[in-house]
Amino acid sequence: MVQSNAALKSGFLKAGVKAPVKETLLTPRFYTTDFDKVAQMDLSENEEELRAVVAELKADYNRHHFIRNDEFKQSWDCIDGQTRIAFIDFLERSCTSEFSGFLLFKELTRKLKNRSSLLSEAFEYLARDEARHAGFINKAMADFNLSLDLGYLTKNRTYTFFPPEWIIYTVYLSEKIGYWRYIIMFRHLEQRPGYQYYPLFRYFENWCQDENRHGDFFKALLRSQPQLWDNWKARLWARFFLLSVFATHTLTVLERANFYQSLGIDARNYNIQVIEKTNETSARAFPVILDTKHPKFMPLLERCSQINFRLKLLEIRYSDKSKFIKFFLKLPLMLAVTFYMLRLFIIKPIDAEAMRIEVH
Ligand SMILES: [Fe+2]
Numbered sequence: 229m230v231q232s233n234a235a236l237k238s239g240f241l242k243a244g245v246k247a248p249v250k251e252t253l254l255t256p257r258f259y260t261t262d263f264d265k266v267a268q269m270d271l272s273e274n275e276e277e278l279r280a281v282v283a284e285l286k287a288d289y290n291r292h293h294f295i296r297n298d299e300f301k302q303s304w305d306c307i308d309g310q311t312r313i314a315f316i317d318f319l320e321r322s323c324t325s326e327f328s329g330f331l332l333f334k335e336l337t338r339k340l341k342n343r344s345s346l347l348s349e350a351f352e353y354l355a356r357d358e359a360r361h362a363g364f365i366n367k368a369m370a371d372f373n374l375s376l377d378l379g380y381l382t383k384n385r386t387y388t389f390f391p392p393e394w395i396i397y398t399v400y401l402s403e404k405i406g407y408w409r410y411i412i413m414f415r416h417l418e419q420r421p422g423y424q425y426y427p428l429f430r431y432f433e434n435w436c437q438d439e440n441r442h443g444d445f446f447k448a449l450l451r452s453q454p455q456l457w458d459n460w461k462a463r464l465w466a467r468f469f470l471l472s473v474f475a476t477h478t479l480t481v482l483e484r485a486n487f488y489q490s491l492g493i494d495a496r497n498y499n500i501q502v503i504e505k506t507n508e509t510s511a512r513a514f515p516v517i518l519d520t521k522h523p524k525f526m527p528l529l530e531r532c533s534q535i536n537f538r539l540k541l542l543e544i545r546y547s548d549k550s551k552f553i554k555f556f557l558k559l560p561l562m563l564a565v566t567f568y569m570l571r572l573f574i575i576k577p578i579d580a581e582a583m584r585i586e587v588h
């Protein structure tokens with residue numbers, strides 16, 4: 229697709245088609261992996277659980293869920309000003325991350341066919357669900373005279389390579405954090421229907437069960453690979469990925485406080501709730517979880533978010549300066565973030581394996 233710089237600058241590829249959000253560390257990413265290594269995975273350690281989860285996915289409980297009802301058939305010009313801008317940003321980011329999941333799962337389905345039939349089947353169901361989710365959000369964007377050009381996105385996005393182990397940790401976490409994000413928002417709006425300004429939110433209850441099942445599949449896959457939980461390296465990786473996901477969540481949620489405010493949600497409380505719930509859930513899959521209730525934990529994460537704001541301001545204020553000068557202006561702030569992240573990383577984690585032994 230040929231597109232003019234002017235069109236890109238204005239944020240539109242063609243009338244009504246939105247240019248994807250500018251790629252930064254915090255925007256939803258597109259992943260690729262070592263498919264041969266996935267195909268060679270020995271699943272025997274946890275095959276029974278994996279088969280049970282795949283049967284759940286096959287049941288396709290939400291096959292009739294993503295159908296737009298009459299509530300959508302009206303003009304949405306009533307959502308205007310800052311609320312409209314913030315809501316469209318939310319739709320765009322959600323659609324991109326659902327679509328990113330679809331592309332990865334579709335590719336895994338294709339590459340594992342005839343090589344690892346159980347995994348290929350599972351990824352086919354996961355891709356089916358994510359395609360539905362992305363498609364449903366894209367239709368919502370059409371209500372605002374916009375749509376994401378998913379074909380353009382497929383061809384022009386840069387793909388980040390993650391080894392299969394990293395994919396398992398990060399996708400597990402993103403499915404579970406997605407579950408908690410949707411369900412907490414749904415429950416809040418159920419109690420305060422006055423804030424439900426668009427019908428999409430009403431679909432979140434069943435929707436998030438898809439994400440929950442996807443997470444359960446990745447949990448079963450993770451537990452089938454002892455090297456992913458049964459050694460000191462795995463414990464370090466678990467801490468690293470939990471912290472990265474929670475830091476990213478804090479930065480993106482606090483940056484978009486006005487969107488949450490439009491729904492009557494306090495962004496800070498929402499962030500804390502989502503992080504604590506996701507952390508607790510992760511104890512079922514990961515060998516360790518983080519001590520999110522440690523008195524320093526949330527304040528340090530929020531301090532990182534404040535620095536992120538300052539970095540953004542700096543970028544705007546010195547937009548005419550060279551990359552070299554900007555780097556040195558940003559350096560003290562980047563060092564401060566690194567220092568806070570290190571402090572967060574060394575907070576004593578909670579042994580999830582010990583909790584598992586107590587429970588059973
Ligand atoms: Fe999804």
Ligand SMILES: [Fe+2]
Pocket residue numbers: 329358403438439442
């Ligand atoms: Fe998902």
